[in-house]
Amino acid sequence: xxxxxxxTIEKIVVSEGNKFLSLDxxxxxxxxxxxxxxxxxxxxxxxxxxxxxxxxSFNRYPYKExxxxxxxxALKKELVLYKNKGFQFDEVYFGGGTPxxxxxxxxxxxxxxxxxxxxxxxxxEANPSxxxxxxxxxxxxxxxxxxxxGVQSFKxxxxxxxxxxxxTSREAQDNIKLASGHFKTVNIxxxxxxxxxxxxxxVSDVNFVNELGVDQAxxxxxxxxxxKKTKIERKFNSIDTHREYSFYKKLLSCVGNSFTPSTCWCxxxxxxxxxxxxxxxxxxxxxxxxxxxxxxxxxxVNTFSPENYISLLSDxxxxxxxxxxxxxxxxxxxxxxxxxxxxxxxxxELKERYGxxxxxxxxxxxxxxxINKKNGVYHTTQSGMFYIGLMMKQFFTSLNGLREICISNKx
Ligand SMILES: C[S@@+](CC[C@H](N)C(=O)[O-])C[C@H]1O[C@@H](n2cnc3c(N)ncnc32)[C@H](O)[C@@H]1O
Ligand code: SF4
Numbered sequence: 001x002x003x004x005x006x007x008t009i010e011k012i013v014v015s016e017g018n019k020f021l022s023l024d025x026x027x028x029x030x031x032x033x034x035x036x037x038x039x040x041x042x043x044x045x046x047x048x049x050x051x052x053x054x055x056x057s058f059n060r061y062p063y064k065e066x067x068x069x070x071x072x073x074a075l076k077k078e079l080v081l082y083k084n085k086g087f088q089f090d091e092v093y094f095g096g097g098t099p100x101x102x103x104x105x106x107x108x109x110x111x112x113x114x115x116x117x118x119x120x121x122x123x124x125e126a127n128p129s130x131x132x133x134x135x136x137x138x139x140x141x142x143x144x145x146x147x148x149x150g151v152q153s154f155k156x157x158x159x160x161x162x163x164x165x166x167x168t169s170r171e172a173q174d175n176i177k178l179a180s181g182h183f184k185t186v187n188i189x190x191x192x193x194x195x196x197x198x199x200x201x202x203v204s205d206v207n208f209v210n211e212l213g214v215d216q217a218x219x220x221x222x223x224x225x226x227x228k229k230t231k232i233e234r235k236f237n238s239i240d241t242h243r244e245y246s247f248y249k250k251l252l253s254c255v256g257n258s259f260t261p262s263t264c265w266c267x268x269x270x271x272x273x274x275x276x277x278x279x280x281x282x283x284x285x286x287x288x289x290x291x292x293x294x295x296x297x298x299x300x301v302n303t304f305s306p307e308n309y310i311s312l313l314s315d316x317x318x319x320x321x322x323x324x325x326x327x328x329x330x331x332x333x334x335x336x337x338x339x340x341x342x343x344x345x346x347x348x349e350l351k352e353r354y355g356x357x358x359x360x361x362x363x364x365x366x367x368x369x370x371i372n373k374k375n376g377v378y379h380t381t382q383s384g385m386f387y388i389g390l391m392m393k394q395f396f397t398s399l400n401g402l403r404e405i406c407i408s409n410k411x
Pocket of ligand 2: 048049051052053054056057058060096097098127150
């Protein structure tokens with residue numbers, strides 16, 4: 001690894017990411033414009049989990065049945081607000097938190113969603129402990145096309161150290177077998193570079209992926225928010241970001257034979273849907289507490305608090321608390337980052353959207369061998385994958401910081 005390059009990238013993306021994500025209070029409803037040509041996707045956030053994992057920096061709260069019921073009612077109201085503004089969606093991504101935490105509420109919501117829109121793809125994140133024969137049957141019957149199961153590690157001692165007590169390795173394996181082959185895509189999520197993890201643990205995780213016959217595996221580098229980083233480091237050793245490259249290099253060599261990269265972190269057998277709706281769809285609407293939307297170069301951020309979210313929707317108000325109109329350069333950089341993270345970017349589409357706004361960035365990436373251009377398409381090279389992933393990690397880390405600020409300010 002070129003440490004200087006990694007450090008420089010980190011510095012630039014952190015400072016640009018912070019600028020980019022410094023949002024203004026409020027929003028203009030007139031900025032929420034549907035464009036059929038841009039075909040936005042829909043992200044639905046379910047912020048509840050039965051057990052909270054200490055490393056997790058997503059917007060999530062302990063599951064309470066009554067709160068979840070009111071939350072789903074509010075989600076339906078928010079969906080109708082978008083329908084009334086003329087929005088159409090065909091692809092939907094449920095993330096969390098844990099969308100499978102209450103299957104009855106989820107199934108009811110998906111049925112409502114399908115009564116409003118012609119949905120063709122449904123991706124859902126699930127906790128291994130929620131996978132049973134019965135839940136697989138129900139998820140299939142509502143048309144789930146991609147099930148993404150969070151495992152994090154197949155080593156019990158790592159799970160324990162992570163504070164992930166919702167399942168053991170054996171339970172995760174057994175439950176994944178129940179889902180495997182029943183959906184168009186079954187994905188497993190892992191985290192790498194946790195302080196107690198070794199390179200051998202990652203090799204073993206990849207072996208499990210092969211044995212279990214899943215279609216896809218996503219490996220996230222540990223990305224704690226500033227507050228979580230201090231907590232993890234107080235409990236374990238410090239997070240050594242220099243180890244990340246060794247983990248990643250090993251990962252590429254292990255998954256290389258039977259899987260191809262769908263993103264810098266996600267590896268698939270053949271072509272499969274990925275979780276990163278921000279790659280497949282440059283424009284998206286996010287509903288639910290703490291969701292983010294990006295429409296016509298404007299970011300919209302919903303309130304993070306489920307109670308506030310429910311309260312705003314009880315008055316049929318959009319729960320958006322912050323927004324930001326990105327400049328042409330900022331939008332072009334964001335587009336470039338998401339596309340190259342997804343391994344390729346079409347030059348004609350880039351030019352149509354943003355002209356020559358990021359010519360110098362493209363020159364720098366080409367000169368350092370991170371991308372190359374073939375037949376009008378920029379491709380992320382194998383040596384570029386780590387660095388483009390690093391840029392995405394820094395972007396997500398800035399996002400985690402923003403999330404923490406918003407939660408502490410009760411937005
Ligand atoms: C929002 S979680 C939802 C999945 C589900 N709740 C579960 O844990 O099984 C999606 C994935 O994000 C990843 N993740 C969560 N916290 C992370 C962190 N701090 N750094 C890197 N990846 C993280 C985990 O791999 C997790 O499975
Ligand atoms: S990793 Fe999943 S189960 Fe754990 S707290 Fe985060 S969202 Fe909830």
